Amino acid sequence: MQLSHTPVASARFDEPNLVASAGLVPLIALAAKAGLRELGDEHLSVPTDKGSNAGLKLASLVAGMAAGADSIDDMAVLRHGGMGKVFDRPYAPSTLGSFLRKFTFGHVRQADAVASRFLINLAREGALLGQAQNTGAVMVDIDDTIVEVHGYAKQGASFGYSGVRGLNALLATVSGQDFAPAIAAQRLRKGSAGSPRGAARLASDTLALIRRTHLAGRDVLVRADSAFYSHSMVAALTSAGAQVSITVRMDKAVKRAIASIDDQAWNPIKYTDAIYDQDTATWISRAEVAEIPYTAFTGRKKAEQIPGRLIVRRIPELNPKSSDGQATLFQTWRFHAFFTTTPTDQRDTVAADQAHRAHAIIENVHADLKASALAHLPSGVFTANAAWLICAVMAFNLTRAAATLTRAPTLVRATTSTIRRKLINIPARIATSARRLHLHLPLNWPWERAWTTLYDAVLPTRARAT
Structure with a gap:
């Protein structure tokens, strides 16, 4: 391309x-249908100098983040x-700060x-948490990240x-085979906080949220890494009726259990560099799994x-010495074990190993947030940054809900950017006719159909997009 x-x-x-x-x-029409402003006015009691209007200010923060703002100054977008003609009371960045x-x-x-509550309402307005008739398992992933x-x-x-x-930002996501991850709970903690701090309470809040949606009654599997392997965490989840799949630390008890696994119990799995043998219908792989x-x-x-199952994946140790010497006389392995309460049937x-490895999906959510509103924590006040994280989560869920309403496969699981x-970042010219506003959008916009589908889904009483 050139000029x-x-x-x-x-x-x-x-x-x-x-x-x-x-x-x-x-x-913003979708956020209004999900009651964002009303929820803010009802639940927030933040004092302000010129009346509260907490719902409007909260909606402004979420809208700015959805448009790409990652700092207070960026709210000038x-x-x-x-x-000012299309939206009522777009607040100045200083007011929002x-x-x-x-x-x-x-x-x-x-x-x-x-x-x-906003997430629950978004799920009712569309397929953010999948369709009510689906019966697959619900995956809850818990992990933290340093901002x-x-x-x-x-x-x-x-x-x-x-x-x-x-x-330290602690997140819990909800996902399934029929829907992309949505963030169900979040906490901001000081940077030196240990990963499991408050995780059991966060997981319990997530399970309580699931019970208030159409996902209630479906099997729930909570996945986490070894930092969250504790009695308080596992006991809270199992008592709430959820199954767990949590990486364990290689302590003496786990090493003894791994050593007791029979050599014939290991099965090759689909892994890096694996080849599928059509004749034997098995994988030829250097990675193997077994359980006990x-x-x-x-x-x-x-x-x-x-009680439960210890599932172990072993991979050949591929770390040759820098100097030449005698080759090893026997195969050495690296082990990765996790504890699960999922029944064998x-x-x-x-299948349990594949499901546990899919826990890495929450890393994509972390990266998505850090490439968007969570690129910065803009304030010097801790509680202001905690509120900023919550707004970033609501903006993430809102954009994800909008993408599901387009029914475009390439957008349903796309990143926020x-x-x-x-x-979202599509230019338009505003025209006024008969005391109504009309948006003139770019001709031949590549994603016109998806945008029009979203517009018609959330604004059915207005003039249809043409």
């Missing part, structure tokens, strides 16, 4: 009827061109209540397990011990 042969004579910022993010029209800094810990918990910060004015910032100075009955937490009294050894580029 046209017709020279560009001038460039002026002087058009009052243009908007850069016309996709916010159906997006809501105040350009004809945005002041609003966030007035949050206390109690207000953060109120915002958590808003986020969970890097700079400067010494950030409350709670410190060096955590990753060696990066920042704050296992009772977790045997150091506690018998009533608190939890629901998932055999191979892709959804924003195709559905």
Whole structure:
């Protein structure tokens, strides 16, 4: 591509009827149908100088993040061109920053209540959590990530397990075979917080949310890594009726259990560099899995011990020495084991291993947030940053819900940046006729059909998109 042969004579910022993010029209309409403003007004008691309007300010923060804002100053994206004609009261960045800094810990918990109810309402408006008639298992993934910060004015910032100075964000996602991950719960913690801190409560909140949706009654599998392997976590989940699949630490009990596995019990699996043999209908692979009955937490009294299965994956140790020498006389292995309470008749050894490895999907959610609103934690006040995380989660779920309403396969599981580029950050010219606003969108927009489907789904009483 190159510039046209017709020279560009001038460039002026002087058009009052243009908007850069016309996709916010159906997006905010969807948020309104899910009751975001009403939930904010009902549950938030944040004091302000000029009346609360907590719901409107919360909606403004979510809208700005959906349009690409990752700092307080970026909220100015809501105040350009004809945005004031299309949207009511787009607040200034300074007003939204002041609003966030007035949050206390109690207000953060109120915002958590808003986020969970907002997710439930979004699920009712579309297929964010799949269709009600589906019966597959629901996957709950729990993991934390360090959000890097700079400067010494950030409350709670410190060096955590990753060696990066920042704050610790703990997330729980809900996903299934028929729907992409949505974030069901979130907590912001100080950077030095251990991974399992508050995880059992977060998992219980997630299970309670699932019971309030059409997912109630379906099997729930909670997946996590070894940092979350604790009696309090596993006991809370199993008592709530969920199954667990959690990586275990290689302690003495686990090593003894692995050593007791018979050599004939190992089965090759589909893994890196695996080849499928059509004749034998098996995988030719260097990775193998096996399982053994296992009772977790045997150091506690018998009533608190939890029976289940220990599933082990072994991979050849491929770490040759830098110097030449005699080759090893026997194969050495690296082991990865996890504890699960899933019955064998629901998932055999191979299926359980595949399901557990899919826990890595939550890493995509972490990366998605960090490439969007969570690229920064903009305030020096810890509770303001905690509220910012909640708004980022609501913006993530809102854009995901909008993508599902397009019914476009390429958008349903797309990242937030892709959804924003195709559905939200689309320019439009505003025209007024008969006291109505009309949006004139670019001709031959590649994703016109998806955008039109979304518009018609959330604004059925308005003039249809043409």
